[in-house]
Amino acid sequence: MERKLSRGRPREYDPEQALTAALGEFRRRGYTATSLDHLSEATDMARPSLYAAFGNKFEIYRRAVRQYADESAGRRNHALFEEPSLRKGLEDYFAEIVAAYISGEGQPLGCPILSVISGEAAADPLIGAELAAAVERTDVQFRRRMSMAVDAGEISGDADTVGIAAMLAGLQHSLALRARAGGTGPELSRIARSYITLVLKAAGYADHQGTVRPR
Amino acid sequence: MERKLSRGRPREYDPEQALTAALGEFRRRGYTATSLDHLSEATDMARPSLYAAFGNKFEIYRRAVRQYADESAGRRNHALFEEPSLRKGLEDYFAEIVAAYISGEGQPLGCPILSVISGEAAADPLIGAELAAAVERTDVQFRRRMSMAVDAGEISGDADTVGIAAMLAGLQHSLALRARAGGTGPELSRIARSYITLVLKAAGYADHQGTVRPR
DNA sequence: CGAATTTATTGCGGATCGGTACAAAATGGA
DNA sequence: TCCATTTTGTACCGATCCGCAATAAATTCG
Numbered sequence: 001m002e003r004k005l006s007r008g009r010p011r012e013y014d015p016e017q018a019l020t021a022a023l024g025e026f027r028r029r030g031y032t033a034t035s036l037d038h039l040s041e042a043t044d045m046a047r048p049s050l051y052a053a054f055g056n057k058f059e060i061y062r063r064a065v066r067q068y069a070d071e072s073a074g075r076r077n078h079a080l081f082e083e084p085s086l087r088k089g090l091e092d093y094f095a096e097i098v099a100a101y102i103s104g105e106g107q108p109l110g111c112p113i114l115s116v117i118s119g120e121a122a123a124d125p126l127i128g129a130e131l132a133a134a135v136e137r138t139d140v141q142f143r144r145r146m147s148m149a150v151d152a153g154e155i156s157g158d159a160d161t162v163g164i165a166a167m168l169a170g171l172q173h174s175l176a177l178r179a180r181a182g183g184t185g186p187e188l189s190r191i192a193r194s195y196i197t198l199v200l201k202a203a204g205y206a207d208h209q210g211t212v213r214p215r
Numbered sequence: 216m217e218r219k220l221s222r223g224r225p226r227e228y229d230p231e232q233a234l235t236a237a238l239g240e241f242r243r244r245g246y247t248a249t250s251l252d253h254l255s256e257a258t259d260m261a262r263p264s265l266y267a268a269f270g271n272k273f274e275i276y277r278r279a280v281r282q283y284a285d286e287s288a289g290r291r292n293h294a295l296f297e298e299p300s301l302r303k304g305l306e307d308y309f310a311e312i313v314a315a316y317i318s319g320e321g322q323p324l325g326c327p328i329l330s331v332i333s334g335e336a337a338a339d340p341l342i343g344a345e346l347a348a349a350v351e352r353t354d355v356q357f358r359r360r361m362s363m364a365v366d367a368g369e370i371s372g373d374a375d376t377v378g379i380a381a382m383l384a385g386l387q388h389s390l391a392l393r394a395r396a397g398g399t400g401p402e403l404s405r406i407a408r409s410y411i412t413l414v415l416k417a418a419g420y421a422d423h424q425g426t427v428r429p430r
Numbered sequence: 431c432g433a434a435t436t437t438a439t440t441g442c443g444g445a446t447c448g449g450t451a452c453a454a455a456a457t458g459g460a
Numbered sequence: 461t462c463c464a465t466t467t468t469g470t471a472c473c474g475a476t477c478c479g480c481a482a483t484a485a486a487t488t489c490g
Contacts, residue, residue, distance in 0.1 A: 047479085119335070120248055122243055173393075
């Protein structure tokens with residue numbers, strides 16, 4: 001959209017870190033309670049510049065979230081899909097999640113999507129679609145990982161992989177909420193670890209891969 | 216607070232159904248996005264009357280939520296604590312939850328607490344405390360039920376009851392979010408059923424109570 | 431240096447925000 | 461009937477909301 005060698009006055013802001021600052025405001029205050037003035041102050045951009053650069057408030061939010069997702073997707077997907085051990089993959093993935101949800105000076109900010117726009121999702125169709133898409137992405141991601149685990153023989157083929165994926169998504173949803181409710185990092189980590197252990201037990205996961213015995 | 220035989224002009228509204236209408240607005244729009252004008256229109260009360268009767272916007276929300284909780288607590292607690300079978304108790308409890316989260320013409324409104332004030336919880340200490348209290352109540356409730364199940368011999372005494380309770384709380388959190396993301400009643404019911412089954416499997420639940428065998 | 435282009439700044443507009451002052455209306459008690 | 465009491469309706473407060481028009485400043489190209 002913005003070419004490198006432009007003619008006019010050079011911009012004084014860095015779009016990337018402006019969106020990062022904007023997302024911080026949204027996470028702190030929630031979507032509706034974040035005004036364009038808040039965003040303007042946080043990004044050090046005048047309100048018209050904000051508008052010209054990113055569009056309206058919802059567009060700003062969407063682009064900020066997209067940037068965040070693109071940044072964090074790499075580490076998370078690596079943990080979840082590249083790690084051969086299902087248990088370790090889940091542990092690393094949710095360690096990343098907890099770290100992301102806790103980050104923020106003093107206040108645990110939770111998930112930039114789940115924790116921020118849940119309140120507005122029923123009233124605004126655009127926001128509702130955004131939330132639904134996020135939930136859907138998480139579901140398919142865990143379903144895919146469970147299918148891989150079945151193929152790898154880590155869990156039995158007749159296991160309820162969809163149900164197990166829903167449980168893992170539930171853990172993510174729960175962590176987002178608990179972070180928002182003031183849960184601390186150690187608390188969330190402990191919950192995630194025991195949760196994973198129990199999910200794997202329900203899935204009939206054979207912890208030591210060599211000793212998998214079907215049925 | 217309000218005595219029955221008062222002297223002055225009789226009120227033209229019913230506080231109970233005014234709070235019900237107010238909660239509906241909060242559930243539809245989210246906390247911040249719900250204005251006193253919205254509440255005024257929904258309750259058919261002038262804004263000063265609203266203020267005189269219930270107080271702040273936050274106070275209105277809190278009293279509306281409290282009324283809702285008091286109303287629904289009976290049915291839910293009965294399902295969870297009076298039903299002897301752990302499985303049936305959980306199924307009934309979450310059937311109530313799903314029904315409550317889905318209710319609402321057209322739009323699934325989710326949980327009046329979890330789905331509504333998550334966004335504002337980090338910025339407003341009062342709201343944060345409200346959310347934290349709700350999460351805490353759910354946790355202790357499930358922990359208590361799991362202790363009962365251990366005492367009744369339904370699950371083993373060395374099971375991770377706290378972790379299992381956290382999973383059940385996670386189901387509730389997840390259902391609140393999914394309802395908000397547009398999930399339908401049947402979808403949520405299906406998720407709840409398979410979730411319960413898997414949790415009980417992880418807990419080592421002996422489905423037929425007569426055939427409980429320790430260790 | 432002038433023209434063109436892009437961004438930054440100022441300021442406003444119309445709406446809405448939460449909250450309240452004040453007087454009219456409606457009742458019970460004396 | 462007249463007063464005390466309570467609720468209702470109107471009108472308004474200052475602050476803030478989102479969005480944009482108009483203008484000033486800074487840069488590149490010709």
